[in-house]
Amino acid sequence: GQCAYLCPVGAIYETPDWKKVLKLIERKEKILVAQTAPSVRVAIGEEFGMEPGSVSTGKMVASLKKLGFDYVFDTNFAADLTIMEEGTELIGRLKEGGPFPMFTSCCPGWINLLEKEYPEFIPNVSSAKSPQQMMSSVVKTYFAKKIGVDPEDIVMVSVMPCTAKKDEIKRPQQKIKLEDGREIQPTDYVITTRELAKLIKIKEINFAGLKDEEFDNPLGTSTGAGAIFGVTGGVMEAALRTAYEIITNKQLPKLEFDDVRGLNGIKEAEIDIEGKKIKIAIAHGTANVKKLLDDIRDGRRYYDFIEIMACPGGCIGGGGQPKSLDPEILKKRAMAIYSIDELSTLRRSHENPDVQKLYEEFLEKPYSHIAHELLHTHYTDRSVKNKVAAE
Numbered sequence: 001g002q003c004a005y006l007c008p009v010g011a012i013y014e015t016p017d018w019k020k021v022l023k024l025i026e027r028k029e030k031i032l033v034a035q036t037a038p039s040v041r042v043a044i045g046e047e048f049g050m051e052p053g054s055v056s057t058g059k060m061v062a063s064l065k066k067l068g069f070d071y072v073f074d075t076n077f078a079a080d081l082t083i084m085e086e087g088t089e090l091i092g093r094l095k096e097g098g099p100f101p102m103f104t105s106c107c108p109g110w111i112n113l114l115e116k117e118y119p120e121f122i123p124n125v126s127s128a129k130s131p132q133q134m135m136s137s138v139v140k141t142y143f144a145k146k147i148g149v150d151p152e153d154i155v156m157v158s159v160m161p162c163t164a165k166k167d168e169i170k171r172p173q174q175k176i177k178l179e180d181g182r183e184i185q186p187t188d189y190v191i192t193t194r195e196l197a198k199l200i201k202i203k204e205i206n207f208a209g210l211k212d213e214e215f216d217n218p219l220g221t222s223t224g225a226g227a228i229f230g231v232t233g234g235v236m237e238a239a240l241r242t243a244y245e246i247i248t249n250k251q252l253p254k255l256e257f258d259d260v261r262g263l264n265g266i267k268e269a270e271i272d273i274e275g276k277k278i279k280i281a282i283a284h285g286t287a288n289v290k291k292l293l294d295d296i297r298d299g300r301r302y303y304d305f306i307e308i309m310a311c312p313g314g315c316i317g318g319g320g321q322p323k324s325l326d327p328e329i330l331k332k333r334a335m336a337i338y339s340i341d342e343l344s345t346l347r348r349s350h351e352n353p354d355v356q357k358l359y360e361e362f363l364e365k366p367y368s369h370i371a372h373e374l375l376h377t378h379y380t381d382r383s384v385k386n387k388v389a390a391e
């Protein structure tokens with residue numbers, strides 16, 4: 001089933017990543033930087049007896065600081081950055097007439113399925129790296145320069161809801177090239193939400209009693225659009241908020257796209273942008289994703305822009321999240337995510353002041369040469385190899 005796509009082969013025989021990270025924080029030889037995905041903050045509290053659906057962003061940041069991380073950044077910042085790159089790509093394709101449908105690219109569970117079973121859609125998938133990989137690429141270049149250290153003196157640890165993120169970081173085409181020619185892997189370790197909870201327990205930190213702390217700057221600022229990446233339909237909604245306003249030069253009358261919300265397996269809608277109707281679809285959970293892809297391949301459906309997430313509910317339902325017996329758990333986590341968006345002062349990715357500053361000081365503009373080098377990737381057809389291996 002799904003696990004074949006989500007779990008890197010052999011990972012169970014290796015030292016678990018939480019043990020490697022435990023060693024790192026005990027040795028403290030390097031600069032330790034953490035980032036936390038949008039869906040971790042709405043689930044980690046469950047490991048410490050908090051009500052499902054609690055938002056524990058401040059405690060999560062405080063726990064990472066207590067564990068010994070020097071900087072804690074927000075993957076939500078990088079989600080805003082992803083929208084700038086992916087939104088620009090969508091606008092470009094709308095001008096140039098394709099290729100359509102365009103697919104989102106931030107879920108490595110989906111990328112594995114694409115390369116192994118649906119390679120014909122490779123040209124349709126956005127080249128934007130996932131937020132985790134954008135964050136790490138920016139930390140080891142822009143941020144390393146800012147604090148005046150060698151990128152290889154930084155250890156980048158991601159806290160993710162996801163086991164597929166563990167093999168995403170090892171993909172050779174995700175490497176970044178430094179000015180002196182060295183090629184490095186942007187992210188060093190991925191631990192899941194459950195693994196972070198384990199570390200907090202081992203170090204006997206009283207999570208529920210922690211005082212809230214803030215993310216570090218400048219890579220800790222985010223908008224509500226970045227927050228909703230953690231739930232099915234969120235990347236689509238965030239992209240539409242930005243693409244609509246950039247194309248039309250007008251503010252959206254209503255920021256919430258109700259058609260893309262909720263837990264239906266396949267959702268679809270039509271958005272009118274300056275008289276052009278854009279057909280969108282969203283699928284989550286492998287069975288729904290395959291059904292949608294088969295329908296498109298066989299010409300039964302047509303769309304312009306599609307969001308795909310391998311896990312049910314999107315990342316809130318990721319394989320690395322706390323296990324729950326609550327039948328309403330996905331709904332509760334989703335509501336928590338939408339509440340973060342509603343309470344945000346800034347709710348559109350292009351309004352993130354630190355993302356704007358990052359472009360001004362370093363990346364120039366979305367899709368610039370340097371943005372392309374650092375923030376984009378490509379995919380390879382792994383379907384043939386798969387067949388040979390199976391014979």
Ligand code: SF4
Binds near residue numbers: 319
């Ligand atoms: Fe990982 Fe699942 Fe989220 Fe995809 S949907 S990024 S596999 S947690």
